[in-house]
Amino acid sequence: MTSDNLIPPSPKYDPAGDPPPDDAALFAESEPIALFERWLGEAKSKEPNDPNGMALATADEHGFPDVRMVLLKGVDASGFVFYSNAESAKGRQLEANPCAALVFHWKSLRRQVRVRGLVEPVSAAEADAYFQSRDRGARLGAWASKQSRPLEDRLALEKRIAEFTAKFGLGEVPRPEHWRGYRIVPLAIEFWRDRPFRLHDRLTFSRESVSAAWTKSRLYP
Numbered sequence: 001m002t003s004d005n006l007i008p009p010s011p012k013y014d015p016a017g018d019p020p021p022d023d024a025a026l027f028a029e030s031e032p033i034a035l036f037e038r039w040l041g042e043a044k045s046k047e048p049n050d051p052n053g054m055a056l057a058t059a060d061e062h063g064f065p066d067v068r069m070v071l072l073k074g075v076d077a078s079g080f081v082f083y084s085n086a087e088s089a090k091g092r093q094l095e096a097n098p099c100a101a102l103v104f105h106w107k108s109l110r111r112q113v114r115v116r117g118l119v120e121p122v123s124a125a126e127a128d129a130y131f132q133s134r135d136r137g138a139r140l141g142a143w144a145s146k147q148s149r150p151l152e153d154r155l156a157l158e159k160r161i162a163e164f165t166a167k168f169g170l171g172e173v174p175r176p177e178h179w180r181g182y183r184i185v186p187l188a189i190e191f192w193r194d195r196p197f198r199l200h201d202r203l204t205f206s207r208e209s210v211s212a213a214w215t216k217s218r219l220y221p
Contacts, residue, residue: 013196023201032189032205032214033077036113039106039191040075046108055103056082061096072104073130079185080115081122083130086180088147094119100184110194115186118210122181131175139173140164185210195221 029035043051052072059065066089074081080102084090094100102115131139144160151157164173190204202219 026193026201027191027203030216032186032191033075035191036075036189039109039111039113040072040104043104043106043109043111047106048108051106053104054080054082055105056090057101057103058090058093059097059099060093063097066090066093073181074183079117079120079183081126081181081183083127083179083181085142085145085147086178087149090148091178091180094182100182102184112192114188114190114192115184116188117184117186120183120185122183127179127181128175130181131179136173139175140168142179143173143176190219 027035029038040051050071053069054072055067056070057065057067068090070082070084070090072080073083086092086095098119100117100119102113104113106112131142134142140161143164144157187208187210188204188206190202192203193201195201198221200221202221203216204219205214205216207214
């Protein structure tokens with residue numbers, strides 16, 4: 001199969017078709033977190049799987065980039081929260097270079113949001129509270145998985161899960177010290193929506209520091 005068969009052609013647009021939603025309604029909020037929460041709420045009702053899925057980009061101490069999908073687990077005026085094993089590749093990269101970028105892509109809505117910012121740990125109390133809200137199997141998995149490190153075979157992982165299942169029995173499964181929460185404190189948030197002929201709408205909020213006021217502007221597509 002050639003790449004011509006794999007890559008979809010550029011879309012064709014019907015000039016008589018319905019126009020896209022009005023900008024004034026789509027970009028109504030003057031504060032980015034409020035606008036993000038509205039878009040996420042709309043995505044939750046439209047996306048069949050993981051509307052809170054986001055691509056997380058990090059870089060190591062040499063500036064070499066890396067990216068993977070993770071799940072957003074909290075958002076408020078302070079930033080965007082996710083959880084991970086601090087000894088994983090992403091954890092080591094964030095330790096060396098505490099900056100990151102996110103992309104949310106909602107195909108059903110034909111929208112995306114990009115975030116860039118600084119990374120800080122969430123409090124131990126916050127991490128503990130979220131960890132205890134997880135399914136017990138996921139809590140045991142956090143103990144069993146040596147995330148990002150070589151795995152001999154699936155049996156080796158299943159043996160570790162069995163070991164920690166036996167260790168904790170029917171009792172509480174505490175949060176491992178290496179399992180932590182990270183908050184991306186945004187310095188830039190861009191909202192994008194698809195428009196015909198690649199003439200997309202782009203609205204960006206930016207600020208010089210986490211204590212500065214947001215500046216709102218439009219960008220060429």
